Amino acid sequence: MIHTYHLLGRYVLLDIASGAVCELDRDAFDLVNTITPPMSDEPRENLTPRQREAWDELYELQEQGLLFAPEMGMPELHSAPLKALCLHISHDCNLRCGYCFAATGDFGTGRRSVMSPQTASDAIDFLLSRCQNRINLEIDFFGGEPLLGWDTVKHTIEYARAKAPEKNFRFTLTTNGLLLNDDISAYVNREIDNVVLSLDGREKVNDALRKTMKGQGSYAHVLPKYKALLTGRDRDYFIRGTYTSKNLDFVKDIEHLSRMGFESLSLEPVVLAEENPLAIKECHLPQLCVQYEQLCEKMLSSERQYSFFHFEVDLEQGPCFHKRVRGCGAGHEYAAVTPEGDVFPCHRFAGMEDYKMGSVSDKTFSPEISDLFRGFDVFSMPDCKSCWAKYYCGGGCVASNLTVNGNLLQSDAVGCALERKRLECAILLKIARFDDRHN
């Protein structure tokens, strides 16, 4: 399978099975789209001299295994033990965001709660009992708002390191920032590997949906706290926002965040059922695709350097084929733990009793749900089989599929279309920057 596209004046060829990426001129681009493989070394009749040259070069690519490479099929997958936990430190939140998938913090359970230090210790023990020989283990402090249980966050880090010094724990904190202060920021910068700071962009955009419990906008509260935290930080971070149908001109929000001095940015489409007025729908796609193209152009021309998470792609040393056929580790490599200690396949399933896998508190675990999720891959997802982007996206998010379609295996078509567009832009940026480095 190949995928070709023309974007910002460049002609791009992706060979899906081999992973090869080429830039073509117009002759080769027009020609490759008319070829039915396998190619013969003898050029087709009625080609112009330039097309004959292009034929010879395309044939050479084919012979090198870089064009029309055969599909490799499902690899033999080794055991995939648990290696990451999303700890729902709090099922409560001090914001009332209009698009919250967690029902403003309690995940629809009706109970607002904070994880106890004992439950956090139990969760670490649960991970250590299941991680086999994995060295790199991840803990994500999530919520609700995890700073509502700050003592539990600190306890978890200290307990994990003391219990298993031979493991490489990597901690991530995802926060809305309201409770950040100098002491917490200093600890975060010293002890936590990655911090995800939520902010949607322009003040009016952010404040339309990210409101305090009193109905006030949160922008003015958190912006100075983020700037203060990042002043003392030399480790990974993201300023992470959500765009909705209300800010389809979201590139202005990315530019705003860049002007505020932030350099590591992520702005992602909201995932909501179509009937929600904030949902991104199929009718929005043309405008959003133009936005991604504009962002691509701006990043190439802007003097302000920043990274946009969805335009980061590693063409040479990215994940292996095994990883790419099963991108989502939910339910087997990754699980979420609620404040009560219940275990779910991932944070998006928290509170859905049908998907409860066990409890870290009473040390129960039933493998049926884990086995179900382990079976999801790009070959078992019907919409992925014929998609050129499958080895870049890894099959997408089954929780999004459930939200949008009510079915774990039916892909979120709008989300997939946006993913494909982002990938085209990401690869184009790589090509353009490759030229900058080699010319």
Added chain:
Amino acid sequence: MVAMKHIKVISGAALKKSIREGGCGACQTSCQSACKTSCTVGNQKCENPRQSKKSLPLAK
């Protein structure tokens, strides 16, 4: 990079090569959910020490 007149090879058969020694599982988990900043596996790093010593990335 393979230089040709009509084609510029930006990246070779990295995916095909990875099938031989991949699957060690040392890498980060890759949440695909939009509510976490971790979508797509394509932007993740391989953390297999044997793989990472083999070649430097062509493009940044």
